[in-house]
Amino acid sequence: MSALQVAMAEVARTIEAELERRLPASSADAATGPEARLVEAMRYAALGPGKRFRPFLVIAGARLFDVHDSASLPAAIAVEMIHAYSLVHDDLPAMDNSELRRGRPSCHVKFGEATAILAGDALLTLAFGVLADESGGANGPEATVRLKLIARLAAAAGIHGMAGGQALDLAFANESHQAAEIARMERMKTGELIAFSCEAGAILAQAPERARMALHSYAHDLGLAYQIADDILDAEGSEDATGKSVGRDAEQGKATFVAQLGLEQARRQAGMLAAQAVQHLDLFGEKADLLRSVADFVIRRRG
Amino acid sequence: MSALQVAMAEVARTIEAELERRLPASSADAATGPEARLVEAMRYAALGPGKRFRPFLVIAGARLFDVHDSASLPAAIAVEMIHAYSLVHDDLPAMDNSELRRGRPSCHVKFGEATAILAGDALLTLAFGVLADESGGANGPEATVRLKLIARLAAAAGIHGMAGGQALDLAFANESHQAAEIARMERMKTGELIAFSCEAGAILAQAPERARMALHSYAHDLGLAYQIADDILDAEGSEDATGKSVGRDAEQGKATFVAQLGLEQARRQAGMLAAQAVQHLDLFGEKADLLRSVADFVIRRRG
DSSP, rough: OOOOHHHHHHHHHHHHHHHHSSSOOOHHHHHHHHHHHHHHHHHHSSSSOOHHHHHHHHHHHHHHHTTTTTHHHHHHHHHHHHHHHHHHTTHHHHHHOOOOEETTHHHHHHHHHHHHHHHHHHHHHHHHHHHHOOOGGGSSSOHHHHHHHHHHHHHHHHHTTTHHHHHHHHHHHOOOHHHHHHHHHIIIIIIIHHHHHHHHHHHTTOOOHHHHHHHHHHHOOOOOOEEHHHHHHHHOOOOHHHSOOHHHHHHHOOOOOHHHHHHHHHHHHHHHHHHHHHHHTTTGGGGGGGHHHHHHHHOOOOO | OHHHHHHHHHHHHHHHHHHHHHHHHHHHHHOTTTTTTHHHHHHHHHSSHHHHHHHHHHHHHHHHHTOOOHHHHHHHHHHHHHHHHHHHHHSSTTTTTTOOTEEEEOOOHHOHHHHHHHHHHHHHHHHHHHHHOOOTTTSSOOOOHHHHHHHHHHHSSSTTHHHHHHHHHHHHTTSOOOHHHHHHHHHHIIIIIHHHHHHHHHHHTTTHHHHHHHHHHHHHHHHHHHHHHHEEEEEHHOHHHSOOOOHHHHHTOOOHHHHOOOOHHHHHHHHHHHHHHHHHHHHGGGHHHHHHHHHHHHHHHOO
């Protein structure tokens, strides 16, 4: 395994344990009330076979500034909960109508639509609860910094970020769009949350604006490369490798880079973006080697 | 008009103006992108003919501690956005399937299901953004206090509060339940957000725990009385007066106090709870007169 794979696996284990700790407990609630089904749906959506890509970016980005993992963990958990909620809602019949996710039935297929909607709502709510929670203790970041993180996360997930981007994605279906419009949509839909992940460490460390902006630029190039790679996987990947329904983009007439540029040009574009992303990391010297290898990982992944 | 009606109308105007200021602007976004539809859906759900009952509780509760309206306004706006999002999601076909809300078509009827789901998500997200926003300026509450508010709001809206309560409500459909179980469900579904509203001022003022707990107890009795009154309105109200579909509870086999106790007993129960609510306010003397009259208003309202 490469250094990146080792580091990602290690972070994934930490995240899984911390999610387990932060999510409502399965057994206790199951014993006391019929909301057990909702608890199970939340846990199903957040736990299990995720790459934990965004939490990894949070942790790796924070290490650039010598922010201890324990101090960046709440932001890592919060962004993963937001990501998990977005997958649950995006998969709903009224949205992308996807029945497979991470190699398993989507949340609404398993628990029903009403419970899936509520599980998404509850995960989104809990994400902010985690960032505001005081149990972080004396070593946690100070209150003003945590408020900044919350404001930044709300902006990244809201109308000018992820939620707005998903609305654009739906609006673009069965229409032809220029690559620039698709890039704007993808930047909102996935890029903003990835940007939050990369910047969280700089916010926590109260790093100079120049450092935060470098990570912001890195994240936007990385996010776009990630999304193009995702489109390519959907176009040519197998369900076995990706663990989600494939070929749905074309089926649903989605506006993707692959549809606009073709497979070969899309692959070249992703490579250029990954190379460009890495250049923004010069500021950090070899401390940023892990983030450099992430850019390579993003365009080579098979699932 | 009574003193309460005057005060509520005044707060409603303030809230409307502040919501207008905090929501994404209609014209600007409409001109620049196809996410205009989502912006319109958010505005449709949050603006217009609401009673602004929860924001009023926030403002009135904060005045008990001489917290200026400008300092409690963000909490008032946040709780109203959470309330608005919950109505949008609760009305969805997979949930309560209600087509009428506040005298107008429900959000999903007007904008489609996908946009309604996203509008709810974006309002929920924006609520936390408002509480974390730094533009409050030097007169705003300090950061630790604002984090407490965010944590409290997340708890009230999440799995152990509103979202969990809605799950119980759905699970209880077409089943017979004891009044105590219904009370627990209602306490989670509507009571927790009302409790947040009543306690927000005490949190902002860093008031003694005894004062916050008195408002907590007041809120729980008030919330239950409010919900029973709501059930009664659904059972015997008219769509003209309530502005939402009525008779749906019985139609959907919902577990309500009216179904369990009958109309007369439910009405008596609401009266007892309102009287009990008021007793918790003794601590505050005549400063709490407005909140006292709220208890009376809650059980007498016709819509």
